[in-house]
Amino acid sequence: MLSIVICSANAEDLSIVKENIAQTVGIAHEIIAFDNRFEKKGICEVYNWGTQQARYDIICYMHEDVEIRTHGWGQTVIDIFSNDPEAGVLGVAGGGYKSLAPSGWYQVDFHYEERAFQNVLQGFKFNSKEEIHAYHNPGQEKLSQVVCVDGLWFCTRKDIALRFPFDAKLLPGFHGYDLDFCLSVYPEYKVLVTFEILMKHASEGNFDKKWFDQILKLHRKWSKILPLTTANISDRELYLTERRCFETVIEKMIHWDYSFYQIHKMLMSMRKSRIRKKLFFKSYQHLLRLKLGLRPLSQKS
Incomplete structure (x- = not known):
């Protein structure tokens, strides 16, 4: 059984993703959606609220502009956490290197195969590009260990989310929450990317100065432990x-x-x-x- 938390900014998108989840998840689940069109709460605050509401042991946090293509993906998630007690975070895109220099989860300046692990159909909202299948699986694995994952979709155990709540005080907006959560969990649990679940993400994200302002705050918090890498360099x-x-x-x-x-x-x-x-x-x-x-x-x- 799975609890799915969504911070919603568009009622139509939320309706579509609810239907998509119902058709593909394949197991008993609940959707905990917060209508954020008017209150404009930060995503950390919404996700912490959703964690408190969740009835099930495994929680999935996801964007509403996601279309999951894999049927029965809920059981895949449950199996991964059931089979490995050290599994802490599970995503579909992540990086094997988190730089000391302020950045997102993907570090292009890291010249090794481990810089990206992903299996996502990527759409583009801010650029007139064609959809691409962003697939990079350097170890040809079903499951790869990374340092951090992209926040478009990720799962964790409820007890972990309660122990390491999203930092709403540091990050009151909509950026950096995924990196911050992973860096909190990483020292004690595995952060993983699965290649068995495929989804389409409608937006590539807007990595502008507003985004970077939050990344700077995030890096001041974590600079003592960075850089981190799963690569042997x-x-x-x-x-x-x-x-x-x-x-x-x-x-x-x-x-x-x-x-x-x-x-x-x-x-x-x-x-x-x-x-x-x-x-x-x-x-x-x-x-x-x-x-x-x-x-x-x-x-x-």
Whole structure:
């Protein structure tokens, strides 16, 4: 049996996804939907409310613009949690590397196969692109261990969700909740991606400055334990990956018109990480060269 929690902003979308769930889940379930059209509560607050309402031991949190294509997916979810007491979070898209540099779950600057695990039909709301099947299964597995998952759809045990509630105080909006929850759970339980459940997500997400503001807060909270990875890489590769990541972040922040002080503050907040100090100074050097109009060292021949 499964409890499904949805933060709804569109009554028509909610009606459609309820029908889709009824036709595909294949087991006894309940849908706990919060009509957020008028109250405009943050998703963390809504998900914590849904957790309290849930009657069943396994909870699925999902967006309402999702269409699940796999029939009988509810039993697949139950079996995964029943067969492995260490299973803590289950998604359909996730990353095997969570950088110290502020980012989402997918880290393009991590040049290894483990950077993404996903099986999603991805639609596009903010771009005029054709739907794609985002499939990446480097281990050719039914189930892969990751660091964090995408919030479009993920499941957990109710006791875990009660023990590690969504941080509504830090994240009052609609971004970062999935990463924050996974980073809370990761030290004690497995975070997993299943390749046995296929769904279509209608929106690719809007990764703008508003999103990044929340990611910055999230990283200040977790900087002491980052980076995290499921890949077997050397300390040097870890350093080079983070250097690439921080250079990308600095360039994005300049593009988004963050002030020098704001970028400086972002770098200072990361100094308590286990990454050696050389990374901080190289990143700061990159910032100074860009601000002075000099060519970045990483681009010199």
